[in-house]
Amino acid sequence: MILYKTVQDIRSQIKTLKEKNQKIGFVPTMGALHEGHLSLIRQSKQQTDVTVCSVFVNPTQFNDIKDFEKYPVTIEKDIMLLEQEKVDILFLPAVIEIYPNGVNEVKHYELGYLENILEGKYRPGHFQGVCQVVHRLLEIVQPDALFMGQKDYQQCMVIKKLLEIEQINTELIIVPTKREADGLALSSRNMRLSDGAKEEALAIYKTLNHIKNNIQSTSFEELTQNGADFLLNEGFSKVDYVAIADANTLEPVEKYDPGQKLVALIAAFKDPVRLIDNMTLN
Numbered sequence: 001m002i003l004y005k006t007v008q009d010i011r012s013q014i015k016t017l018k019e020k021n022q023k024i025g026f027v028p029t030m031g032a033l034h035e036g037h038l039s040l041i042r043q044s045k046q047q048t049d050v051t052v053c054s055v056f057v058n059p060t061q062f063n064d065i066k067d068f069e070k071y072p073v074t075i076e077k078d079i080m081l082l083e084q085e086k087v088d089i090l091f092l093p094a095v096i097e098i099y100p101n102g103v104n105e106v107k108h109y110e111l112g113y114l115e116n117i118l119e120g121k122y123r124p125g126h127f128q129g130v131c132q133v134v135h136r137l138l139e140i141v142q143p144d145a146l147f148m149g150q151k152d153y154q155q156c157m158v159i160k161k162l163l164e165i166e167q168i169n170t171e172l173i174i175v176p177t178k179r180e181a182d183g184l185a186l187s188s189r190n191m192r193l194s195d196g197a198k199e200e201a202l203a204i205y206k207t208l209n210h211i212k213n214n215i216q217s218t219s220f221e222e223l224t225q226n227g228a229d230f231l232l233n234e235g236f237s238k239v240d241y242v243a244i245a246d247a248n249t250l251e252p253v254e255k256y257d258p259g260q261k262l263v264a265l266i267a268a269f270k271d272p273v274r275l276i277d278n279m280t281l282n
């Protein structure tokens with residue numbers, strides 16, 4: 001694996017790869033790598049010639065400074081894992097490489113309603129930050145395929161929109177969510193949970209399954225309200241949302257229609273950590 005820290009250096013390597021017609025797969029991450037990230041990398045290894053992974057904790061996508069400051073950093077272990085997976089290139093930039101004009105001189109993207117619902121509603125500015133970093137990384141890496149996790153369902157939809165509005169010729173490949181054996185979605189933020197809290201956090205997965213199993217027989221209002229109550233009873237301190245939405249547009253849906261693809265999404269605090277998860281329902 002070759003490690004690049006500057007845009008200039010990685011660019012000249014990308015240019016060489018492009019000249020050789022190598023198919024480039026790209027996996028952007030914020031580090032603290034786990035099996036979820038590795039599943040994206042493995043898929044990229046299977047489908048492309050060269051896999052580039054980036055590790056960059058992007059300051060502009062954190063609306064909560066404490067969340068940013070507490071974000072786990074395990075770079076030595078990350079490098080070891082990436083070498084084990086035979087990643088070809090690791091891009092590990094400093095903030096100045098990504099934001100040469102500073103983090104306040106950034107572009108604004110017209111994301112439409114996607115920006116202000118669900119995650120967007122509870123994390124104002126978050127998706128602008130995601131677009132800023134992903135757009136910049138795509139300009140640098142110029143990948144043929146971009147691998148992202150279904151775990152961040154709305155993020156995938158936002159990036160799909162970004163590719164459309166910026167007319168970027170990269171294929172977005174969405175990889176299913178990796179879970180612990182008991183069902184808890186893997187997340188870098190889980191590192192901040194005690195074993196007991198992790199066990200309690202399983203209530204999110206149970207709620208998603210409950211919704212999936214009862215989607216035809218119970219009203220959506222009851223499912224989402226009972227889901228939120230269940231999470232609070234199971235030791236969650238705050239529930240941002242339990243929602244059932246159209247799987248293609250993320251628009252809210254009020255009742256079951258067998259012809260409509262649905263997704264259930266949850267965001268809730270297992271103090272002090274905010275967890276998200278989702279499940280497609282049909």
Ligand code: AMP
Pocket residue numbers: 028029030031035036037039040147148149150151152175176177178179185186187188
């Ligand atoms: P992050 O480092 O959290 O920004 O995540 C980097 C990429 O890994 C994103 O595309 C995430 O959606 C993806 N990812 C995170 N957790 C998982 C998981 N449990 N399963 C699959 N992909 C994941």
